[in-house]
Amino acid sequence: MRLPKGVDLPLSRKQLRSIGRATARINLWHGSVRSGKTVASLLAFVIAVAAAGPSGLILICGRSLQTIERNVFEPLADPALFGPLARHIHHTRGATTATILGRTVHLIGASDVRAEGRLRGLTAQLAYVDEATLVPESFWTQLLARLSTPGARLIATTNPDSPRHWLKVGYLDRAQELDLRHWHFKLADNPSLSRAYVDALSAEYVGLWRRRMIDGAWVVAEGAVFDMWDEQQHVVDTLPPMVRYWCAADYGTTNPFAALVLGLGADDRLYVTSEWRHDSKAAHRQMTDAQYSEAVRAWLARQQVEPEWTFIDPSAASFQTQLWADGHPGVTRADNEVGAGIRSVSSALAAGLLRVHKSCTGLLDEIPGYSWDPAASAKGEDKPIKINDHSVDALRYAVHSTAHEWRHLITAAYPCVRS
Incomplete structure (x- = not known):
């Protein structure tokens, strides 16, 4: 897997493999927090931007503009993560467009079902979705319909949610029927994390969120909310x-x-x-x-x-x-x-x-x-x-x-x- 010039990240074999194989119509990284899935998905997206043709819009979508700025642009603009590549990422906080490698990228917040209307009428060739389980299903469905140019791709990342969530039931569980590839990441898949940091992070999540955010499992919420209450x-x-x-x-x-x-x-x-x-x-x-x-x-x-x-x-x-x-x-x-x-x-x-x-x-x-x-x-x-x-x-x-x-x-x- 050849990375963009100047990027010298200590990537795991799993990250490199996922980046190189992100050529399906739907490409999804899911799993625990800080497992390396976001860096891998962002690199795959930047490589896709560099290869994108002249027709069709390029989109970045997330629950809100604020989460897009925090989860997408702060890492991309960090020289410690992306080296010289960070100089080619330009975004003004609060703006609904950005520039990546000279290409205009449109940012769309999708906090509720009304966001689906922002996609109507457009034609896209490439989209990145941050925290996919948090966007409405209608928005996701409309986004896929708008990715209509030849070779159009969707790249997305998410933490696990309920095993009955629409993304799990309608897409991950049907991966063999769809043009979809997905990669499941755990904390152990990020070799750059220190043992002390992993221990500290593990202490911050309990119960349901421990299983989802640390173990990377799609598990159902059931019983008492505060089951640790004594x-x-x-x-x-x-x-x-x-x-x-x-x-x-x-x-x-x-x-x-x-x-x-x-x-x-x-x-x-x-x-x-x-x-x-x-x-x-x-x-x-x-x-x-x-x-x-x-x-x-x-x-x-x-x-x-x-x-x-x-x-x-x-x-x-x-x-x-x-x-x-x-x-x-x-x-x-x-x-x-x-x-x-x-x-x-x-x-x-x-x-x-x-x-x-x-x-x-x-x-x-x-x-x-x-x-x-x-x-x-x-x-x-x-x-x-x-x-x-x-x-x-x-x-x-x-x-x-x-x-x-x-x-x-x-x-x-x-x-x-x-x-």
Whole structure:
């Protein structure tokens, strides 16, 4: 396999073989994180760009422009990875086009089914899809229909998902019937990773995500979402001194409203220190945004807590506006990516990093029964059952929205964790 001039990566035999054989109509790299599949697929794509003819568009697609920038252009523009080739990659952050080896490449975000309309009417000869399981099936189907020039190719990479996901059932499982080649990568397929890094990465994923992201397995989500939850281990009677505070709220009018305070203790652990809830059905009284704002601010004042940030349910725009109007500091939208949020909470619980104070009865009631929806699993989707999840949602907002602040503690403070 001959690589582009100047590229001198320590590629494994498996990576080189996949790059050289990526000549099918559909070429898919799948498997664990940091297994080398992304580098291999990007090199195959760049080689395909260099060989592309004059007719037909060249596309890069992903869940959003931000993920395309992070997962595609940051590696491509890194001289440490791609050497002199990086000088021929040009992209302005936020732009919907880029230049690769002098060719214009169009970038398309596909966060929902409406994205399929962005493909209508175009003719493409080459497409790269980042995180293929996260784009809608209708978008993928339309993209294949638009790859209509002679020799057109799709190159894609993804982490595993449910074994019933449309990409697994409709394509990987039918590879022999289709013009499709695929390569499955595990951590062991990336020889450049140190043992210490592999151990650290393994500690960050637990349960379902451990099997998918580390083992590279297509496995179904079933049973309890937080199957590592242990009341004896995770519930505390007393709290250490806190050095930082954050707050999060899941908004509800007919459903319960739940707010939590998440603290970082002097012992480098996370603690849910307190909880405030209002159930309009139980109280026989609904509250307005102004009343919720006043109640939350009074609850925080009684604890003498001023959170650095208050993460609000993204759908509760009116409540966010009310908090801003009332001068509450640090109001922002929570990161509401459900799967990623559950993964952050799971990792913190499994590492012994997250504790809940015994006074948070609403949260303590909800966590054990928070389960995967079997009907969604049967369709290849990972969704928890939407019942009795209001404090759990607030927990997810707080923990995942602050993950960049505490994730290093999992391996720094608990290097021996194996889950």
